[in-house]
Amino acid sequence: MRALCWNGVNDLRVETVDDPEIINPKDVILKVRLSTTCGSDLHLIDGLIPTMKAGDVLGHEFMGEIVDVGREVTSVKRGDRVVVPSFISCGQCWYCQHDLYSLCDTTHPKPELQEPLLGYPTAGIYAYSHAFGGYAGSHAEYIRVPFADTDCFVVPDGVSDENALFISDAAPTGFMGADFCNIQRGDVIAVWGCGGVGLMAQQSAMILGAERVIAIDRYPERLAQAEAFGATTLDYTQVDVVEALKELTGGRGPDACIDAVGMEAGGTGLQHAYDRVKQALYMESDRGDALRQAMLAVRKGGTLSILGVYGVMDKFPLGVLMNKGVTVRTAQQHGQAYVPRLLEHTQRGELTPAALATHRFSLEDSPTGYHMFKHKEDGCLRAVFTP
């Protein structure tokens, strides 16, 4: 089959690789219908995350049709159109039983690579380096999906492929970030980042009853999409974000702040320059402007919900959180806990993930898609690949 392979820093090529097959009895093979870029792929492509290997098939956000079924799969069948969260979860262990699916205790083939970094291994994830399991990704004609009964969700009629695609990752990640905020009547939620996850967090906060959602970014087309979703927008290159948020909240500050930016945050000023130099020298992997701003802006006793992907960051102002009594919630997406609900919200038109699909490419043109996505050319929010 054809697949998009990583061959080294910024070296992506579409190649012919072996077709996947059923290995374990609860596996299925999916014929990929759509697969999309994610901002976190850029960390891999740029070499900010170690343990990549030449030939790694990329892609962890996808949907498709089941074409082969392992002998112990019971709840899905050949021909089903399904969406699959990016973390592989068994559904049986203590973590899965407690809806903490991305922390699954049983799906990591190489836990010894991750345990020294994190203390304990997480769930395996598709195409996210060998420290996260070394599973082959979805920018391919076919993909092997383990634990299909837990991880494959049938897409109901009335939900298009493009809507279902982002219920693999951007939508459940964003929704989880809003869920972390425990939104109460009158709450104002500020979201740093208007990429796929940030936009989904904004729409989710509205679904969960936020009084007002404030979206922060610098790209006009992304801010326009946030506005179309009903958010108030701030361009961080034009205003002092913390002051603007105080002004918009009567001096209280947002009740919760969501960081949907992560380690490649853009920014301004001296701290940003310092962070960039350290990142370039591999002294730290993260820049972190957005996170620092969110920590300062959040109201006293408020919630900081961190969805951005981080590696290591020094000069982390912990005292700001401590003295303000801030609750920090963070996780990689526990998608399996949210997907059924998100499919219903989408069916009712309350959630519109397909709005993220601004650019479409064949799999053969996926390196061009990544280039446009990375450099945000032509307002590219997400590049979607059709194998």
Place this chain on the structure above:
Amino acid sequence: MNTVTSETPLDAAARASVTVGRPAEDLRALWLRPDTQSRIWADFADVTAAEDGSAEWTASGPAGGEYRWRTETRQTSPTEVRWSSLEGADVANAGTLVLRPAPGDRGTELHLDVRFDPPGGVVGEAVSKLFHIVPREIVSKALYRFRALAMTGEIPTTYPQPAARHGGTDR
């Protein structure tokens, strides 16, 4: 030959624990199944186990080195399984699995302890160099695999379909 004592350097001893959400008796029975032994140690050694609790082990070292030994299960109780290598082992070793109830509804704690006794010919040779794998990693991976098997009936793997092409090198 070195003697395995509490003074043996840490390098030769390996200890790890996991908690598995299943009753101790189920886990003990699963542990003692011959096919379980061959599956959980697969990254470290080829193990052919028999119903009587004996097993043949072959571990590979760097540069084609191969080490063989035979073990026998010496003592078992509802809360403990012990085994050790027999005379003539290339790398003498002994292991203990202790099963303890975990608090609340968390199931059973498994504590695995394996001690290696490198042979006289390579006195001072680190076990990690002998096997090209750190002893602590040997036991913690075996326990991870055992928990996966106990909870799901499967062991997570990408073999023979890794994300990278075969022999893909780290970048």
